[in-house]
Amino acid sequence: MRSKFFHAIAVAGIFALAGCSDEAKPTPVSLGEGPDNPELSSDSEGGELPPNGGSEIFSSDASTLPGTSSPSGNNPADINSSATGESGNPEVTSSESSSQLTTSSETAQEQTYAFGYAMGNAPTPSKGCGKNSTLQQKGSNSNAKKYSMRSADLDRAFWLTLPKNYDNNKPYKILFAMHCMGSNAEDFTQHTPDYDHPSPYYGQQNLDTENNYIFVSPESNSNSFGPWRMDDKDHKFFGDMLTLIEENYCIDTSRVFVTGFSFGAMFTNSLSWDFQDRIRAVAVYATAAYNIYLPEKKNLPIAWMGVHGKNDETCPYKTNWNPGARDSALVQILRFNSAEGKNAVNEKENGLQEIADNQAGHLCYDFKDVDPRFPVKWCSWNGPHRWAAHDEYDYANINSPESWKKTWVPKVVHEFFEQF
Numbered sequence: 001m002r003s004k005f006f007h008a009i010a011v012a013g014i015f016a017l018a019g020c021s022d023e024a025k026p027t028p029v030s031l032g033e034g035p036d037n038p039e040l041s042s043d044s045e046g047g048e049l050p051p052n053g054g055s056e057i058f059s060s061d062a063s064t065l066p067g068t069s070s071p072s073g074n075n076p077a078d079i080n081s082s083a084t085g086e087s088g089n090p091e092v093t094s095s096e097s098s099s100q101l102t103t104s105s106e107t108a109q110e111q112t113y114a115f116g117y118a119m120g121n122a123p124t125p126s127k128g129c130g131k132n133s134t135l136q137q138k139g140s141n142s143n144a145k146k147y148s149m150r151s152a153d154l155d156r157a158f159w160l161t162l163p164k165n166y167d168n169n170k171p172y173k174i175l176f177a178m179h180c181m182g183s184n185a186e187d188f189t190q191h192t193p194d195y196d197h198p199s200p201y202y203g204q205q206n207l208d209t210e211n212n213y214i215f216v217s218p219e220s221n222s223n224s225f226g227p228w229r230m231d232d233k234d235h236k237f238f239g240d241m242l243t244l245i246e247e248n249y250c251i252d253t254s255r256v257f258v259t260g261f262s263f264g265a266m267f268t269n270s271l272s273w274d275f276q277d278r279i280r281a282v283a284v285y286a287t288a289a290y291n292i293y294l295p296e297k298k299n300l301p302i303a304w305m306g307v308h309g310k311n312d313e314t315c316p317y318k319t320n321w322n323p324g325a326r327d328s329a330l331v332q333i334l335r336f337n338s339a340e341g342k343n344a345v346n347e348k349e350n351g352l353q354e355i356a357d358n359q360a361g362h363l364c365y366d367f368k369d370v371d372p373r374f375p376v377k378w379c380s381w382n383g384p385h386r387w388a389a390h391d392e393y394d395y396a397n398i399n400s401p402e403s404w405k406k407t408w409v410p411k412v413v414h415e416f417f418e419q420f
Contacts, residue, residue: 126251126252144217174216182196188217195400282303286385289323309380330378343369360393
């Protein structure tokens with residue numbers, strides 16, 4: 001597989017690194033402090049942050065879900081996975097149970113596509129349905145269990161949280177939370193609440209009030225300055241890990257979600273380039289499309305959501321001397337998500353609505369010219385390199401001692417994932 005490493009450098013020897021806050025604290029089970037949060041040598045908006053006095057708070061969704069479009073692409077069941085694993089529509093191996101969600105009558109009524117699923121499709125049960133897990137835990141905390149495995153000749157690990165009253169005949173949605181620089185996998189399963197870790201799994205576990213999700217936090221094993229690798233072994237690990245979990249637990253293979261902040265967002269975005277046949281949707285907070293392994297694109301659509309601060313000096317919002325997320329990572333997705341006869345890249349250039357400068361609040365824009373089965377959402381706010389975006393007047397304060405508690409991000413991301 002041909003890899004692409006994008007290193008946009010304005011001054012020799014200067015790199016833009018992406019990571020968690022240097023204020024992030026270790027979990028109650030102390031695993032040591034993480035590295036400092038690096039910053040770019042120039043402001044991504046071209047100057048100092050302006051005073052916020054007299055700012056108007058604004059919070060809005062700029063558009064509604066786009067209209068119906070013709071299907072395109074390839075059937076997940078027919079695509080070879082980019083790593084060892086199941087196809088998108090594995091055969092059901094579970095025993096008969098009244099709690100099974102998939103029936104032949106439900107499937108027969110669904111519209112089928114060459115690639116992907118209909119919105120609201122019936123669950124596609126994994127090989128682990130009807131079986132008891134054989135995984136042996138290697139550790140635990142109050143919220144998750146740790147498991148280990150071998151992948152690509154490396155020792156790897158992940159933390160997993162099952163829903164209450166887990167039923168091995170019910171296909172569950174699954175969400176992977178990718179940790180950032182300065183943190184580790186366990187941090188996102190339990191942590192003293194702060195602006196990088198308001199609640200487990202980027203706030204998604206608290207919103208799963210119906211116990212429909214299994215949550216996973218993979219551990220990195222880096223060969224570079226960041227937590228995630230500059231070769232394809234993290235991608236192989238993700239594929240192997242997803243397969244292992246699908247074979248040991250009852251997973252809805254059509255509802256696999258991934259999210260992350262900073263380097264965790266960069267890894268998540270990288271996965272969205274070649275795991276479209278196994279990942280339904282991703283949500284990235286302060287992402288970048290460089291300084292991490294980027295696979296050759298499969299040129300297939302995937303549902304994608306981005307949240308980014310316009311005054312982010314670590315992973316730039318717009319392009320200056322490094323590719324900005326709005327002008328690079330977002331565009332890469334729009335190129336393959338456009339509806340038939342539409343050009344979503346042109347919509348980004350001519351119709352994207354963003355929060356005005358020097359204004360509190362946020363603005364989320366849903367692209368209209370994409371295939372509605374592969375929605376794209378872009379949320380902007382005027383804050384810095386933080387994932388827990390909020391609408392308070394101290395948005396320019398990178399520490400925001402209290403305002404992060406009012407973050408709107410988890411709820412909007414949960415709604416984005418739940419539409420499927």
